[in-house]
Amino acid sequence: MSSLPEDPTRLISEDDRDTAVRRLQEAYAEGHISHEEMDERLHQVLTGRTRSELVRALVSLPEEDAGTTSTIAVAGGRIQRRGAWRVPRILKVASAFGRVHLDLSRAVIEHPVVDIELQLGTGRARITVPRDAIVDVEDLHTGWKDLLYRTRRRSGSGGPRIRISGTMGFGRLKIRHARR
Incomplete structure (x- = not known):
C-alpha cells in the first residue's frame, strides 16, 4: 500500500486505481481472498475516489514484494x-x-x-x-x-x-x- 498517495483525502489517479486492481487480482490468484471477496473489493476500488477508500479495499492483503x-x-x-x-x-x-x-x-x-x-x-x-x-x-x-x-x-x-x-x-x- 505504500505505493498509494500519502494523503487519505487526496483524489486517486488512474495509476493508483490500476495498482489497486492489480494487487487484488494477485491476491485472488494466490488464494488470499475468495472470488466473492475480490468482487466486493474490486467494486470498492473502481468506484472509490480517495486514498482512504482504496486502503479499505486493500486492508488485510499481504504486503507487496519490495525486493524486485x-x-x-x-x-x-x-x-x-x-x-x-x-x-x-x-x-x-x-x-x-x-x-x-x-x-x-x-x-x-x-x-x-x-x-x-x-x-x-x-x-x-x-x-x-x-x-x-x-x-x-x-x-x-x-x-x-x-x-x-x-x-x-x-x-x-x-x-x-x-x-x-x-x-x-x-x-x-x-x-x-x-x-x-
Missing part, C-alpha cells in the same frame, strides 16, 4: 526505456560505452523509493523523472564530467523518491524533471 530487482546491461549501443514501462524497486544499468536514456515520466512506479544503480564507462546518460519526484544523487560518483541536475523545489504532492547511485567514467549524466 532488474538489470539492463550492454557492452555498447543504446539502452532506452520510455512510455508506460514498469519500474522495478531496484534497477541496475550497466554499459561499457553507449548511450542510456531512462524516461520515468510516464512509467508505472509502484514503489515510494526507487534505486537506480549506474555502472557506466563512456557515453551520455539521461534520466527523466516524474515532475513530483524527489531525486537523491549523493551516492553517484562521476569521473570525467560533472552531473547536470538542478534540484526542484519540494512540492507537497508526495512523488516517488528516486535514488541514483553508482559510477560514471567518461560520460555525462543529465537528470531532468518532466514538464507535465
Whole structure:
C-alpha cells in the first residue's frame, strides 16, 4: 500500500486505481481472498475516489514484494526505456560505452523509493523523472564530467523518491524533471 498517495483525502489517479486492481487480482490468484471477496473489493476500488477508500479495499492483503530487482546491461549501443514501462524497486544499468536514456515520466512506479544503480564507462546518460519526484544523487560518483541536475523545489504532492547511485567514467549524466 505504500505505493498509494500519502494523503487519505487526496483524489486517486488512474495509476493508483490500476495498482489497486492489480494487487487484488494477485491476491485472488494466490488464494488470499475468495472470488466473492475480490468482487466486493474490486467494486470498492473502481468506484472509490480517495486514498482512504482504496486502503479499505486493500486492508488485510499481504504486503507487496519490495525486493524486485532488474538489470539492463550492454557492452555498447543504446539502452532506452520510455512510455508506460514498469519500474522495478531496484534497477541496475550497466554499459561499457553507449548511450542510456531512462524516461520515468510516464512509467508505472509502484514503489515510494526507487534505486537506480549506474555502472557506466563512456557515453551520455539521461534520466527523466516524474515532475513530483524527489531525486537523491549523493551516492553517484562521476569521473570525467560533472552531473547536470538542478534540484526542484519540494512540492507537497508526495512523488516517488528516486535514488541514483553508482559510477560514471567518461560520460555525462543529465537528470531532468518532466514538464507535465
